[in-house]
Amino acid sequence: MQKTEFKAESKRLLEMMIHSIYSNREIFLRELISNASDAIDKIYYKALTDSNLTFAKEDYYIKVEIDKDTRTLSIVDTGIGMTRDELENNLGVIAQSGSLSFKRENEAKDGHDIIGQFGVGFYSAFMVAEEVTVITRALGSDSAYVWKSAGVDGYTIESGQKATVGTEILLKIKENTEDENYEDYLDEYRVRSIIKKYSDFIRYPIKMEVTRQRPKEGSEGEFEEYREEQTINSMVPIWRKNKNELTDEDYEAFYMEKHYGFDKPLKHMHISVDGAVSYNAILYLPETTPFDFYTKEYEKGLELYSNGVLIMSKAPDLLPDYYRFVKGMVDSEDLSLNISREILQQNRQLQLIAKNIKSKITSQLQNMLKDERDKYEVFYKSFGTQLKYGVYSDYGSNKDTLQDLLLFYSLKEEKMITLDEYVSSMPEDQKYIYYATGETYERIEKLPQTELVVDKGYDILCFIEEIDEFAIKMLMNYKEKEFKSVASGDLGIEADEDKEQTEQEAQENKALFDEMKKILGDKVKAVRISKRLKNHPVCLTADGDLTIEMEKVLNAMPN
Ligand code: ADP
Ligand code: MG
Numbered sequence: 001m002q003k004t005e006f007k008a009e010s011k012r013l014l015e016m017m018i019h020s021i022y023s024n025r026e027i028f029l030r031e032l033i034s035n036a037s038d039a040i041d042k043i044y045y046k047a048l049t050d051s052n053l054t055f056a057k058e059d060y061y062i063k064v065e066i067d068k069d070t071r072t073l074s075i076v077d078t079g080i081g082m083t084r085d086e087l088e089n090n091l092g093v094i095a096q097s098g099s100l101s102f103k104r105e106n107e108a109k110d111g112h113d114i115i116g117q118f119g120v121g122f123y124s125a126f127m128v129a130e131e132v133t134v135i136t137r138a139l140g141s142d143s144a145y146v147w148k149s150a151g152v153d154g155y156t157i158e159s160g161q162k163a164t165v166g167t168e169i170l171l172k173i174k175e176n177t178e179d180e181n182y183e184d185y186l187d188e189y190r191v192r193s194i195i196k197k198y199s200d201f202i203r204y205p206i207k208m209e210v211t212r213q214r215p216k217e218g219s220e221g222e223f224e225e226y227r228e229e230q231t232i233n234s235m236v237p238i239w240r241k242n243k244n245e246l247t248d249e250d251y252e253a254f255y256m257e258k259h260y261g262f263d264k265p266l267k268h269m270h271i272s273v274d275g276a277v278s279y280n281a282i283l284y285l286p287e288t289t290p291f292d293f294y295t296k297e298y299e300k301g302l303e304l305y306s307n308g309v310l311i312m313s314k315a316p317d318l319l320p321d322y323y324r325f326v327k328g329m330v331d332s333e334d335l336s337l338n339i340s341r342e343i344l345q346q347n348r349q350l351q352l353i354a355k356n357i358k359s360k361i362t363s364q365l366q367n368m369l370k371d372e373r374d375k376y377e378v379f380y381k382s383f384g385t386q387l388k389y390g391v392y393s394d395y396g397s398n399k400d401t402l403q404d405l406l407l408f409y410s411l412k413e414e415k416m417i418t419l420d421e422y423v424s425s426m427p428e429d430q431k432y433i434y435y436a437t438g439e440t441y442e443r444i445e446k447l448p449q450t451e452l453v454v455d456k457g458y459d460i461l462c463f464i465e466e467i468d469e470f471a472i473k474m475l476m477n478y479k480e481k482e483f484k485s486v487a488s489g490d491l492g493i494e495a496d497e498d499k500e501q502t503e504q505e506a507q508e509n510k511a512l513f514d515e516m517k518k519i520l521g522d523k524v525k526a527v528r529i530s531k532r533l534k535n536h537p538v539c540l541t542a543d544g545d546l547t548i549e550m551e552k553v554l555n556a557m558p559n
Contacts, residue, residue: 005154006092014123014152025180028124029064029191030198032075032169034309035122036062037202039079039167043139046080053139064195064208064232068186071173073129078166081138087147087157091122091134126151128185129171135160136167192232201237201308201331208232237308239280239331243270254282258303260327261286266379269328269364277352283328283361289382293325300324302357305331318354322390322402323361325383330357365405369418377416380407388471403475408468409441411450412459419478427457431492432484433477435461437469448536449486456493460486487541505529 006014040060047053063076082090125132130150137144144162149155162168174182184190188210195206209229216222238246238254251268255261265284272280283302292298300321301314308331319326334349368376380387390402407416422433434453438444444462453460463469472483484492506513506529513527520527530539 001156001158003154003156004088004092006152010092010123011152014126025124025127026185026194027198028127028129029075029185029194030309031121031124033062033064033195033199033202033206036075036077036079036167036169037199037204037309039077039081040204042080043078043165046139061205061207062202064191064206066186066188066191066208071183071186073171073173073185073191075169075171076166077168078164081141081165081167082134082136082145083138083141084143084145084157086138087134087136087145091147092155125169125171128173128182130174131172133170133172134167135162135170137162137165139165141165195232198310200233201235201240201305202233203235203308205231205235206233237305237331239270239272239282239329240308243272246270251282251284255284255327258329260284261288261290263288265327266375267364267368269360271357271360273356277332277334277349277356279330279332279334279353279356281328281330281357281360283326283357285364285379285383286325286327287378287382289325298324302326303329304335305329306335307331307333311335315350317350318357320358320390320394320398322386322394322398323358325386326361362401362405366401369405377407380416385465385467388465388467391471392467392474399475403478406471408435408461408463410459411436411441411445411454411462417461422459422461423479423481425459426481430456430458431481433461433481434458434484434486434491435463435469435472436486437463440464447486448539449541451536452491452493453486485542487539489541502529 005011040062043053043055044060047055060078062078065074065076066072067074132149134147135144136147144160145157146160147155147157171185173185174180176183188208192208192210195208199206207229209227211225212228213223213225216224238250248268251270252264255265255268261284263286266287267285269281269283271283281302290298299314299316300319301312301316302318303310304312304315304318315330318330330353332349332353335347365376365379368379384407387402387405391399391406394402403419407418408422409415410417410422419433426433436444436447436450438447441462441464444450444460444464450460463472469485475483477483509529513529516527517524524540530541
């Protein structure tokens with residue numbers, strides 16, 4: 001039989017597929033199932049418009065079969081099938097070469113999830129199979145053809161037998177190697193979970209015969225195994241359902257099912273956008289900080305689906321860093337598996353979605369703060385620090401929105417307040433927004449530096465996290481009020497006559513202060529008289545922009 005060589009491009013791609021180290025071989029099944037689903041789509045739409053074709057709903061399905069004896073995994077569909085020419089053109093040539101040149105340029109980088117980013121569909125079968133056989137019969141044709149290939153050498157096509165229209169893909173699974181347990185792909189449980197993971201929302205049933213157990217008749221307590229065909233996928237994704245039909249429990253169940261977190265979600269958002277870019281998303285604010293949130297292991301990102309098919313389990317570019325706590329998924333028809341073959345990061349659609357999602361999260365948080373303060377404070381306790389990091393690291397306009405989402409503990413109110421609330425309740429003569437840093441609220445309360453400010457009837461924001469002061473320094477001011485540490489040299493409170501008096505007292509006691517400075521030496525920069533103290537004899541203050549707390553942080557940083 002005549003063996004046809006693959007076209008040059010295809011050959012290189014194939015070589016790359018087979019020999020590269022993919023940590024994610026399992027996605028071959030997703031690709032083949034997606035192709036099967038596409039093929040059924042085609043026949044389905046044809047039947048809709050062609051009255052000569054009659055199909056019932058149960059005629060459309062995909063079947064996955066495992067034969068351990070022949071080490072074969074097969075994917076059978078009732079789709080439109082392929083003619084001889086189509087076999088030649090579709091499976092002999094790879095259409096896109098853009099992805100190939102991209103891969104070549106990026107050869108050095110690791111190949112992780114490479115297909116997820118610009119999958120190469122059918123060819124991925126060769127990652128797990130030593131031989132691939134395609135038996136297909138096209139709609140409207142009586143002849144069937146068999147396409148066979150063992151990889152780079154090329155392929156053969158010959159006539160074959162097939163009773164019904166559709167396609168069967170038979171994969172002769174590779175033998176186990178030291179690095180890879182290929183026979184996993186012949187394991188019923190494993191195959192099922194791969195289907196569930198990537199193809200749960202394929203619109204047609206994916207059937208598979210599975211082993212089950214039932215009580216053995218007549219013998220108490222004994223079980224027997226039996227085989228039964230099951231539909232593995234749930235088909236209708238929750239995000240395509242009407243919001244009105246869904247309950248909080250449904251969203252909670254999805255959160256659990258997807259293992260987005262071990263807690264219950266605090267809040268969910270169901271977003272459906274139609275416009276320049278269309279997408280559905282279900283996003284969650286978790287209630288508690290994930291245990292690994294502050295470790296390197298924590299990965300931000302959302303699940304990304306293209307038309308119901310998972311293409312990436314953590315698409316990081318969909319979330320800004322300061323919203324890295326958000327969990328959930330995005331599904332867009334505008335991101336076909338084909339589009340995804342380009343570099344996702346530079347994908348315009350994806351950038352639009354990301355921008356849109358960011359503003360949805362922001363308005364959700366704004367609304368929560370306004371209407372569900374208790375809930376917001378629970379959220380803030382878990383993730384407020386992240387927003388402060390957002391303020392600190394974002395030079396753009398996001399700072400303006402983020403600053404209004406911040407809460408700080410008010411010394412006067414003894415509760416969490418926003419900057420707006422602070423400024424709104426400032427007495428008219430108050431010039432600055434005062435804050436004090438310390439390890440706990442109790443400690444801050446006892447700080448001698450707070451006395452004068454408190455005495456004036458001004459409120460003080462308590463900063464107990466290192467990031468607090470850094471974030472505030474980035475803001476510089478809020479509603480034209482500058483931030484001022486109660487530990488700064490000049491509090492802006494002393495009246496002019498006080499200043500004069502202080503000056504005079506300083507002169508009178510100069511000898512004493514000089515002596516003190518001599519004893520303390522380098523430990524202090526100067527010893528001065530202070531008007532800010534009432535009950536405490538002495539306090540430390542900082543000169544210049546840095547407070548003592550900030551200096552501590554900076555000094556602790558590795559150089
Ligand atoms: P893509 O699906 O992105 O087009 P693939 O490499 O996955 O790329 O598949 C190549 C082509 O082969 C498909 O476009 C389709 O025309 C054809 N094909 C693959 N699998 C099937 C199938 N099960 N039934 C019919 N045609 C198929
Ligand atoms: Mg495909």
